[in-house]
Amino acid sequence: MNSPADVPVALSAFLRGVERRGVVLAELQCGRRETGEIALAASLRAFRQYASDQPMAQWPRGFWSLLAAAPPLRQAHPEARWPQDLDWLADLSDADRMALLLRLAAGLDEDDAAAAMDVDQAAYRAALTRACPRDDAGQPDPQGWRDLAEAVQQHLRALSPERLAHLSRLRETLVLGTDRRAVVPEPEAGDAVRAPSSTPSTAPAVDAPANTRAPVGPRKPAKPFPWTLAVVALVVLCALAAVGAWWWHGQQSRLSAPATVQADGAPGAQGLADEAQVKVEALSSDNDAAARFDAAQGVLTHPDFDLLMDPQGQALSQRAGLLAWYAAAPQDRQRDAAQALAAPPQEAMDVVQ
Structure with missing residues (x-):
């Protein structure tokens, strides 16, 4: 915020975020x-003056420090009244009550709250400890602290729209002041209300109050929807779609119709041929294939060439079923199977059966 003209804009946005908590704390x-x-x-x-001289990062501490040091808040009012759910605040000292509200209403941490009260952290913790609700035994009551915090938050949410509007007017009047025009955008040339140049005003200029809003020119009448252009565009699109469909149908018909040949061999008009011309060519016989491939070539190209080149593996593969059964059988069945393998074929069949 190096430019003085930018201060009211940022200041209004900052105070809009803290004014609700500030008025509840006060x-x-x-x-x-x-x-x-x-x-x-x-x-x-x-x-307002503090914000124009300090960087924006220091604004939160500066605002709460000024509010905590305000003379009306240094002690309770003689006619002070607190809601029933916040009657604990009535028994606290002024410093302890401020320490509690800076935490619950303003939402500050210990560093910022201690800086707002212009005390060190030890003194602030001591004040906050004295302000903490106590149970019947005199010990800190966590549930009482939670109830007190919820009551303060409920008080924040319960601010009426009329009171919020009053706070907004108070902020604009006291903070923006005569620089209100710096944050109110000027009306455009087409929206401004111009007085006739032939009748100059002779009345003296009167300064408007600071909280009076600038007059707003009459709004332009809404333009009717261009139905005519929409209908014309729809008709043109339909016509283009019809032309495209007609062209596509003609192209498909021309491509799908068979061609005919005239007597002189020249291509003729589209039509149906009287007799279809089919070219027939005999396939080669098996003898032609045998002339090109001999027996050795047949073995080399055989799908089971690896198995043919391994007679022992081929013999083992033929006995794979028996070997698998032998490996999975109990010992007595393995012994019978071994005897069957050693016996002649007929006796082996008897043993297996």
Whole structure:
């Protein structure tokens, strides 16, 4: 944010994100809604000058430091009232209550919360420990802490649209001020309302209030849909589709019709031939193949050439079924099979049976 003209734009976006938490923290710290809004307004006014002099990374700590140091928040209001689910805040000291709300309402970590209160981390932890809800035995109550945190978040979500609109107007008035025109875009030339040049105004110029929105020119009437052009385009597309279909049908008919030959051998018009001309050629006999391939060539090209060249492997493959049965059989069956192999063929068949 080196340019002063860019500060109001970024400042408005930053405050839009923290103003809800800021107003809830201020209200719960002092216990009165009107006093909390006064403290928030004073912090916004001071933060405008702070933001123009500091880098954007320092804005969060600067905003919460200014809000925590606001005079209306240094002590509870004499007419302070807290909701029933947040009545624990009434029994806390002002410093302990601020330490608790910076954690639950503002959502700051220990470093930023301690910097906002202008104390070290040890002092902030001590204040937060004193503000933690306690059980009947005086020990920290985790469930009480969760209930208190949920009650604060519910209070944040319960802000009415009217109050949010009021915060928006407060932000625009106090922060943007006379530089409001820097963040409001100028109307375009076609949308601006021009006064007739023949009747110059003689009334003195009056400055508009800062929170008054700039007048907006009348909107242009919506243009009717061009139905005529759409219908014409549809008709043209249909005509082109019809022409394309007619051309495609003609091409298919011309390609599928057989050609005829005139008497002189010249190609004639499309039509059906009286007699189809078929060329017949006899196939070669087996003797021709035998003349080209001898017995040796037949063995070399045999699919089982490797098996033919290994007689022992061929003999073993023929006995593969018996050997597999022999390997899987019990010992007594293996003994019978061995005897069958050693016996003559007829006796072997008897043993197998």
